[in-house]
Amino acid sequence: MQILITGAAGMIGRKLVAALVARGELRGDPITGLTLVDRDAPVLPDGIPGAALAADLSDPAAAPALAEARPDVIFHLAAVVSGEAEADTAKGYAVNLHGTVALCEAIAAQPDYCPRLVFTSSIAVFGAPLPDVIPDDQPPRPLTSYGTQKRMGELMIDDLSRKGALDGVSLRLPTICIRPGAPNAAASGFYSSILREPLIGQPAVLPVPDTVRHWFASPRAAVGFLLRAAEMETGALGQDRSLNLPGVGASVAEEIAALERVAGAKAAGLIRREPDAAVQAIIDTWPRGFDPARARALGFEAEPDMDTIIRAHVEDELGGRIPVAEQG
Amino acid sequence: MQILITGAAGMIGRKLVAALVARGELRGDPITGLTLVDRDAPVLPDGIPGAALAADLSDPAAAPALAEARPDVIFHLAAVVSGEAEADTAKGYAVNLHGTVALCEAIAAQPDYCPRLVFTSSIAVFGAPLPDVIPDDQPPRPLTSYGTQKRMGELMIDDLSRKGALDGVSLRLPTICIRPGAPNAAASGFYSSILREPLIGQPAVLPVPDTVRHWFASPRAAVGFLLRAAEMETGALGQDRSLNLPGVGASVAEEIAALERVAGAKAAGLIRREPDAAVQAIIDTWPRGFDPARARALGFEAEPDMDTIIRAHVEDELGGRIPVAEQG
Structure with a gap:
């Protein structure tokens, strides 16, 4: 079993390698x-x-060299995140579109080769107006450059899977929460930082109202999705290789209530409300929740609730300790 | 008014230039x-x-050189047709995807430049299962490489129009009928040839049953769509720059009945039925009809019926004569 991972130095990539x-x-x-x-x-x-x-x-020579080694399973995680793809249009298309297209073309150019390709797409393929609970047959309608680039990749993977040039699974990952480490350029970053920073006794800024709802999975669940996508039988997917994934649907208020249950009132008190119209405008176009029946039937599983998501972060990133609760 | 036309030597391109x-x-x-x-x-x-x-x-140097001249209106017609894109996957993606992406990127790279971009998409962005009459909000779900490549282009044009990098209109052209000249590699070719060849007294092959329905517009109507797309106010399109277009919905039997009305029974008698399972399998995934209310409200108009489509061909391609009717 030979495995190729693009974006292997990223947060999910490193956890996938370890797993x-x-x-x-x-x-x-x-x-x-x-x-x-x-x-x-x-x-x-x-x-x-x-x-x-x-x-x-995005260098045309890179993908053919990787495909020539004919790995059995390819995890294609490399991407520019949503905020950067929106701000730097050329860079977003270079990495998120050309990188994916070049990899697909390099695979298709190899005769008698049909690897499993696991592609990290995103719930950003969906844009407003959206129902509160998005069904599996909701048509993708991206309203960001990032969502557009991910949807373009899904379409190509569907087509090349239909033709037997590769065996693709596109995972529409929920927003990863709690994302460890330093904030990145994703507009969704505050969903993690309002939990991550208070857990270690640091303040965090909340740019949207407490009533805003979104769809989350932990890094641990994301790695589980990737492994499941590599191992599943793809025949059940038919012509549509893209999966909406299980997650935890929660409002910001529910995130904060879970934080208080796990880490105490002091942690919740570290969140400062600073409404930001620009962030709000982006968030308004995003999904609030899903009914991912298809992925659940195919064995994809996420956490049951936000408390479990927070405890997974404490176990995986904080060595089981909750610094804010240990402070005087 | 500076105008750029790609695919200008093609059938529609030449008629657009003349117009x-x-x-x-x-x-x-x-x-x-x-x-x-x-x-x-x-x-x-x-x-x-x-x-x-x-x-x-598909040569990376080509599009930047064209965009640097900053034409006011760009008609992007260049494409590999459906049959060829299905048979030659690499060539289809090279021309239909990379050609369109490169043109869009070259436009976006020019500062303070936002040309009208009229893109010939296709009803092939829709794949089975489909209702008999497709509404404007039907989600695209291509089941061919050609349809996939056209849908990927539409998505990028939507995104770059939203960002003000270009001012795009994607036209989901009906099957062009009667397509003049020699047959091309489009799987839809027989829809034209069963009218075009009998009109000049030549036999034609019908590979599908008479009951098969499809959606047609004449080359004359197609040129009208392109001009309308160049001249319309695009503000009314909102975030979705793709238009399902008016056309004539007709079964093969209705095509043949119209041929008989315009050119006589002898013409209809020149059609030989030779069922072809491969053509049938492709045709089965295609749209049968549309309710293009949005495009009609925006001033896009097609022929009222198949008789008018046939008469347009007689006027534009046969100098007003119907050779089969003049034969003994």
């Missing part, structure tokens, strides 16, 4: 090689033979 | 320059200053 190394197998086959790719060469873990490469997928 | 030359103006402004582009340099008509260029839009 694969811990398992040692995929689809019942021992992992014999792991090729990790990112703009800057990722760190190759001990114990599994492989390569860590620095490559820019 | 622009005959009008001499667009949007009330005199046409001062016409740049015609195709794989092989098109013929530049007399009387209007301009250039005829041979260029391959």
